[in-house]
Amino acid sequence: MSISTPPAEAAACCAPLTAQPLDADAAEAVVPLLKALADPVRLRIVSLVAAHEGGEACVCDLQEAFELSQPTISHHLKVLHTAGVLDREKRGTWAYYRVRAETLGSVAALLAAPAGVGTSERTPGCD
Amino acid sequence: MSISTPPAEAAACCAPLTAQPLDADAAEAVVPLLKALADPVRLRIVSLVAAHEGGEACVCDLQEAFELSQPTISHHLKVLHTAGVLDREKRGTWAYYRVRAETLGSVAALLAAPAGVGTSERTPGCD
DNA sequence: ACCGGACATCGACCGAGGTGAATATTCACC
DNA sequence: GGTGAATATTCACCTCGGTCGATGTCCGGT
Numbered sequence: 001m002s003i004s005t006p007p008a009e010a011a012a013c014c015a016p017l018t019a020q021p022l023d024a025d026a027a028e029a030v031v032p033l034l035k036a037l038a039d040p041v042r043l044r045i046v047s048l049v050a051a052h053e054g055g056e057a058c059v060c061d062l063q064e065a066f067e068l069s070q071p072t073i074s075h076h077l078k079v080l081h082t083a084g085v086l087d088r089e090k091r092g093t094w095a096y097y098r099v100r101a102e103t104l105g106s107v108a109a110l111l112a113a114p115a116g117v118g119t120s121e122r123t124p125g126c127d
Numbered sequence: 128m129s130i131s132t133p134p135a136e137a138a139a140c141c142a143p144l145t146a147q148p149l150d151a152d153a154a155e156a157v158v159p160l161l162k163a164l165a166d167p168v169r170l171r172i173v174s175l176v177a178a179h180e181g182g183e184a185c186v187c188d189l190q191e192a193f194e195l196s197q198p199t200i201s202h203h204l205k206v207l208h209t210a211g212v213l214d215r216e217k218r219g220t221w222a223y224y225r226v227r228a229e230t231l232g233s234v235a236a237l238l239a240a241p242a243g244v245g246t247s248e249r250t251p252g253c254d
Numbered sequence: 255a256c257c258g259g260a261c262a263t264c265g266a267c268c269g270a271g272g273t274g275a276a277t278a279t280t281c282a283c284c
Numbered sequence: 285g286g287t288g289a290a291t292a293t294t295c296a297c298c299t300c301g302g303t304c305g306a307t308g309t310c311c312g313g314t
Contacts, residue, residue, distance in 0.1 A: 195272095196273070196274050198273080199272075202273080206271095219281065221281095
């Protein structure tokens, strides 16, 4: 349980990969999250859900936005949900998704590069 | 030239995808950058280059860190370079790569979620 | 209880991409 | 100028993943 796929919290808090080398294990842990976002449809889904009224959207809302089959949309939602990017809540017949800001934030923190990436530059305010 | 693949500046400055829906064209522009990072080897390469002495590393430095063939490393470097993540400078026989902090920063800004992602929340301080 | 609608799962197809062997290219050195 | 080393390119293989059709499951309404 602790090994297989801890998706979201992988890119924990303050470990910008510009600070120190990422070991193979850490890389493998973060990649699923980036993979989940590295798709035009999924990226738009995340954006649509986040910007949707109430910060949530059901599958039917998303189906209208794409020229894709319903199973495909559902597949992308599953990927994003598994990666910890989207939260899923079923209310009646409809399934509502909303963005986990913390997950996106952790990825952002991982990539956030301090201005001077040089050698002896100290990484500011991260603790 | 303006259409094909403007890789780096795609995820420009302040357009967190949690603010407003990302149109298909913008998504297609950003995705190559995320795709470039969504690989364990490439993620480690970026990290190794950034954390390497002087903020730069040559191919030979990276070859030691992975159990991969030289063409494969070179391929990953090409992907990262094409995506605008790495800068390439050839000095003599060696090719030195260094991280483009601005590129990583733009991705981070894209994913950086303001605390309240709700409906009428205004996206703070980004201009 | 039956039926229809919303969403998920399954199976299959197919293009995209990571990988390595062989080869090309470019440069430093003698 | 020839030789060897460092890196890039080409080609082919094979796995991964996005897509869709068919089907399953669950819920609400009649």
